[in-house]
Amino acid sequence: MYKKGLYAISILLITAAFSSIYADHLDKFIETQMKMRKIPGLSIAILRDGKVIRSRGYGIADLESGSPANAATVYEIGSISKQFASEAVMLLVEEGKANLDDPIRKYLPQNAPESWQKITVRNLLNHTSGLKDWTEVKEFSYRREYSAEEFIDLAKGFPLGFQPGENWLYSNTNLPLIGIIVEKASGRSFEEYVTERIIRPLKFLSIRFKHQEDVVTNRAAGYVLRSGILKNGEPFRPKVIAASGGILASAQDLAGWWEAVMKGRVVKQTSLDKMLAPTKLNDGRSIAHGFAFFTDVFNDHKLIQHFGSTVGGFGSIVRYYPKEKITIAVIGNLEDGGIGAEYIAKRVADVYIPGAFADGMKNVPDARPSQTQKDLQILRDIADGKSPQEMSANFAARVSEVFRKQLGDNLKQMKSFSYLGSEKITTDHFMLDATADEFVRYRMTLAGKSVYYYFRMNKEGKIGWIVFEE
Known part of the structure; x- marks a missing residue:
């Protein structure tokens, strides 16, 4: 028994030593990347089958106050917000209040154009609607709130890029329309429905909708690079576009929420299977994108992920490896299209899953x-x-x-x-x-x-x- 005890202790010490080496290596790598990419602050969380194996912050959350980024720092998560919208629709489908193959005009205000008649709820969720991105509308302003009717007036000026289901095109117009559909089908505001049905039951306290005027403890300031100089991000008001990019979260809560979704704690497994299934186009082609989830494979390691960035000055990514049951969330307060967060997440994955990036191959x-x-x-x-x-x-x-x-x-x-x-x-x-x-x-x-x-x-x-x- 004594020898077995010594052996167990030695294994624990060796494991702790390797964990320390990994931590030191990761810290150095992340800090180098932040300096090279001029990311002021960043937080990372890594979960393995429900257990937090790493959660910490780096750099500065707010350059004006000098507040450091830490594990509890709250950021805008950008387009990762789209998952909340897709889950809301699937909950309504489960309740019999919506149907994926309904035409969207069934739920939209009367000013929705006739040209949208063939677009279904499914087409919005899997980005096969043919709708152009509203960010291309010159008249759009991030600084004002739009009603549902006003948003539709902005979006309907573009002709469809293709007929629904004929092709795949990531468009930020799709999910705000999903938000409007959720409101019509549920009889509540999008924020109320998502908060009461998804956020509150899971008790991830940092996850909330963004309101520019709210005081949020530990909120990071966002930044953009202009001619190599850091500037404050755009203070956008995301009410109608909240379903596309209007949610705040810490990295740890974001990773925990993502894992909860994958374990069936938000929607039923049958609904989740539909959300993760590849999109089939009219001609039979398959795209590895479901309902606001991207899937991919690298070196036989399957992953489910989504990226986020906002004009408010943030970049983010969540990656989930189902076989290894590892979730990685990285959020930084620099708008770079999520490129920095993605690169860091890939290299972090390679430490815990050798071969998840080429370094480990x-x-x-x-x-x-x-x-x-x-x-x-x-x-x-x-x-x-x-x-x-x-x-x-x-x-x-x-x-x-x-x-x-x-x-x-x-x-x-x-x-x-x-x-x-x-x-x-x-x-x-x-x-x-x-x-x-x-x-x-x-x-x-x-x-x-x-x-x-x-x-x-x-x-x-x-x-x-x-x-x-x-």
């Missing part, structure tokens, strides 16, 4: 070394301004000079070039190119770091695109 025996050398030569040719015959016509026409120059710089510093394996593209991969067939991945080792080139091969054996990551 191991070199595999290369059974086709001659092809690896051919692909390296293709990279050299592209850097030299050529368009090798192995490139698809679309890729050859769109490859940028920035990509060529960066590739050339990396080739000059290259120490080694190794094959990481291939991965067939399935309906679980988020991929808008219907010709895409396979990823072939390579690691290029430079002085002090590695970078990665993923050849996206199409069904004709041509290179449809090359994805670069570092």
Whole structure:
């Protein structure tokens, strides 16, 4: 018994030591990324099957007061708010108060145009409506509240980009209309319904709707970069667009809420299955986007995610790995399209799920070394301004000079070039190119770091695109 006790203690000490090493490594990485990207403050939360394994803040939540970001800092979550709207609709479907295949004009004010008659609730949820993004409307102002009728007047000026179900296009117009539908079907305001049916029962105290005039404890200030200088974000009023981007949360509560959704604590499993199912277009094509959820796969690790950013000055992401039961939430107070948060989240995932990002992938025996050398030569040719015959016509026409120059710089510093394996593209991969067939991945080792080139091969054996990551 004594020896077993010593063994157990030693295992705990070793685990604690590794956890400390991981923590130090992550802290250094996150702080470096924040400095490079000029993100003032950021919070991160990592949950494994309901248990918080990491939750902390970095940097400054409010530059004017100097308040530090911490685990309780509250941020705008941007488009991750769309999940609350989609869950609200599914609850109404469960109650028999709405139907996914109803035409949206059944629920909208009378000024909804005839051209929207074929658009269904489902089309709004999965972004197949054909509606253009309201952010393209010149007359729109973030500083005023719009009624449902006024919002429809703004959005209906654009012709449909395609007929409902014919294509997929992410549009911020879809979810505000869902918010209006929730109000009509429930007989309550969108905020009241979501708060009472989704937020309050789960008891995540930081999650709430944004109101510019409210005093919110631990709220971060948002920032944007203008000519490399940090400026205050736009103080937008999100009532009618709340279903698209009007919710506040801490990173830990956001991760906890996301996990609660995935465990069936918000909508029934049958509803969740519909929300996560790939979208089928009229012609049979499949898009790995459900009802306000993106799915994807990297190196056989499936993930469910959504990004967020707001003109108020915030960027966010949540990633959930169902097999590993790990949820990662990253929110920062810089509007950068969520790019910084996404990159940090990928690298964080790789620490806890080795191989969830390319850094954690191991070199595999290369059974086709001659092809690896051919692909390296293709990279050299592209850097030299050529368009090798192995490139698809679309890729050859769109490859940028920035990509060529960066590739050339990396080739000059290259120490080694190794094959990481291939991965067939399935309906679980988020991929808008219907010709895409396979990823072939390579690691290029430079002085002090590695970078990665993923050849996206199409069904004709041509290179449809090359994805670069570092």
